[in-house]
Amino acid sequence: KAGVTQTPRYLIKTRGQQVTLSCSPISGHRSVSWYQQTPGQGLQFLFEYFSETQRNKGNFPGRFSGRQFSNSRSEMNVSTLELGDSALYLCASSWDALDADTQYFGPGTRLTVL
Amino acid sequence: GEDVEQSLFLSVREGDSSVINCTYTDSSSTYLYWYKQEPGAGLQLLTYIFSNMDMKQDQRLTVLLNKKDKHLSLRIADTQTGDSAIYFCAVPSGNTPLVFGKGTRLSVIA
Numbered sequence: 531k532a533g534v535t536q537t538p539r540y541l542i543k544t545r546g547q548q549v550t551l552s553c554s555p556i557s558g559h560r561s562v563s564w565y566q567q568t569p570g571q572g573l574q575f576l577f578e579y580f581s582e583t584q585r586n587k588g589n590f591p592g593r594f595s596g597r598q599f600s601n602s603r604s605e606m607n608v609s610t611l612e613l614g615d616s617a618l619y620l621c622a623s624s625w626d627a628l629d630a631d632t633q634y635f636g637p638g639t640r641l642t643v644l
Numbered sequence: 645g646e647d648v649e650q651s652l653f654l655s656v657r658e659g660d661s662s663v664i665n666c667t668y669t670d671s672s673s674t675y676l677y678w679y680k681q682e683p684g685a686g687l688q689l690l691t692y693i694f695s696n697m698d699m700k701q702d703q704r705l706t707v708l709l710n711k712k713d714k715h716l717s718l719r720i721a722d723t724q725t726g727d728s729a730i731y732f733c734a735v736p737s738g739n740t741p742l743v744f745g746k747g748t749r750l751s752v753i754a
Contacts, residue, residue, distance in 0.1 A: 534686075536686075561741075563741045563742075565742075565744075572744060572745075572746045572747065573732065573742075573744035573747075575740045575741065575742065575743070578741055585739070586739040586740065586741075588740070620686055620687065622687075622741070622742075624741070632675070632677070632689060632692060633677075633689075633741060633742060634689060635679070635686040635687040635688070635689075636686050637685060637686040638685075638686045
């Protein structure tokens with residue numbers, strides 16, 4: 531069974547630009563969660579989608595948004611990039627994240643903002 | 645909200661046992677998780693324990709849970725150089741699927 535895939539693996543952008551990251555969950559999983567990992571703040575929850583609906587959102591500004599498609603694939607978008615958005619963005623899939631189901635992580639997308 | 649604390653560094657000799665500790669604040673968590681992250685990689689699920697268990701053993705890994713003290717530990721027996729990585733304790737909390745500790749960097753000395 532294929533694991534969670536994320537594309538692209540690496541991205542370099544400049545301040546003010548926007549970026550879209552993609553996540554394909556494990557087949558059959560309907561929940562996709564996104565996390566930001568930085569050396570200073572560690573791993574922080576961004577948002578969670580289930581059946582195309584955002585159910586929960588972490589404490590991030592509105593520049594961070596996402597969506598989920600009918601095949602459970604998810605994208606996250608960051609607009610008006612800032613230097614502090616440089617991070618590893620991880621997505622995780624599960625049957626239902628809010629049912630405490632085990633989350634499986636992808637390899638991440640490393641975003642560098644110059 | 646949930647707070648998960650871990651010590652940041654641990655250094656052990658190859659062949660010794662490693663014990664990584666974690667404390668948490670949300671006592672309603674149903675499952676508690678350990679993830680491993682190698683350099684440049686995502687998070688690999690190592691093991692988990694259900695909140696009504698005290699101990700779980702999985703090959704070289706032993707998880708101990710003390711619910712009264714809200715303390716979770718991961719023991720790695722016969723630690724190998726390939727075990728060098730960052731280990732994260734993670735706990736579901738309310739509407740947040742997982743709240744992570746800052747991670748413990750395990751260094752194994754040959």
